[in-house]
Amino acid sequence: MSEGGATIGIDLGGTRMRVGRRDGRGGLIAERALSPAGAEEGVAQLVALARRIAPEGVARVGVSAAGPLDFATGVIVPLNMPGWHHYPLVAELSRQLDAAVVMDNDANVAALGEWREGAGRGTRTMVYYTVSTGVGSGVILEGRIHHGAHDTEGGHQVVWPNGPVCGCGNRGCLEAVVSGTGIRNRTGKRGEEIDDPAFWDEIAFYLAVGVANTANLLCPEAIILGGGITARGDQLFVPLREKAAGMIRILPVPRIEPSGLGQDSGLVGALVLAETSAEC
Numbered sequence: 001m002s003e004g005g006a007t008i009g010i011d012l013g014g015t016r017m018r019v020g021r022r023d024g025r026g027g028l029i030a031e032r033a034l035s036p037a038g039a040e041e042g043v044a045q046l047v048a049l050a051r052r053i054a055p056e057g058v059a060r061v062g063v064s065a066a067g068p069l070d071f072a073t074g075v076i077v078p079l080n081m082p083g084w085h086h087y088p089l090v091a092e093l094s095r096q097l098d099a100a101v102v103m104d105n106d107a108n109v110a111a112l113g114e115w116r117e118g119a120g121r122g123t124r125t126m127v128y129y130t131v132s133t134g135v136g137s138g139v140i141l142e143g144r145i146h147h148g149a150h151d152t153e154g155g156h157q158v159v160w161p162n163g164p165v166c167g168c169g170n171r172g173c174l175e176a177v178v179s180g181t182g183i184r185n186r187t188g189k190r191g192e193e194i195d196d197p198a199f200w201d202e203i204a205f206y207l208a209v210g211v212a213n214t215a216n217l218l219c220p221e222a223i224i225l226g227g228g229i230t231a232r233g234d235q236l237f238v239p240l241r242e243k244a245a246g247m248i249r250i251l252p253v254p255r256i257e258p259s260g261l262g263q264d265s266g267l268v269g270a271l272v273l274a275e276t277s278a279e280c
């Protein structure tokens with residue numbers, strides 16, 4: 001392992017992947033590429049990008065990967081990337097870069113990034129939801145990602161009993177109602193094409209149910225929402241805060257805010273993961 005080498009972050013998504021490091025002035029140096037269909041070609045590209053941004057060598061790598069993944073073995077089974085199924089990503093990156101590698105799923109890593117350097121800064125307990133094609137969740141308890149016995153799946157909490165069918169087979173999951181896929185299944189349209197305030201008020205209501213459930217169970221100081229849905233801005237967040245506050249009666253209402261890092265939450269989180277993990 002390159003003792004004096006750089007710490008880098010990798011954000012591996014279904015359509016694109018990014019490799020980055022800190023620039024020493026509070027910013028990032030990052031390279032990106034489209035995610036190839038096959039894992040071996042993809043890792044070859046990731047290694048090439050890593051060597052380009054860290055010519056002195058790489059010591060530590062934090063990886064944000066689309067789930068699900070096996071934390072114990074470092075093997076990934078990303079739902080929308082069949083060519084990467086059952087690939088030992090941690091072992092291969094570690095071998096090819098001669099570096100220590102730590103990995104977590106994209107929602108957890110983005111949560112870590114938001115907690116440390118984004119909208120969740122200064123909190124001890126924070127929950128992050130990414131609302132895009134699907135809905136993922138990341139729970140930060142006392143500065144650490146909370147996995148529980150396996151991992152959290154806040155997108156599959158029921159917010160609408162007997163509601164629309166979810167990809168998981170259940171009915172009325174948060175994901176089935178508010179995700180891009182859920183909105184398209186219910187309306188035949190993409191969220192960006194819908195301007196009806198009543199529709200967004202309804203989305204805010206179901207999100208508020210999820211936010212209030214989360215607040216009442218974990219009492220976080222902040223609940224942060226990332227992903228495509230944040231583009232709605234106040235049209236979503238104003239009614240969401242109002243409705244959630246109406247459902248959280250006993251505890252303090254947490255801050256409910258859009259992601260502070262936007263597209264960078266995964267890459268920043270991957271860097272924080274590498275910088276803070278005992279395995280690195």
Ligand SMILES: [Zn+2]
Nearest residue numbers: 156166168173
């Ligand atoms: Zn579900």
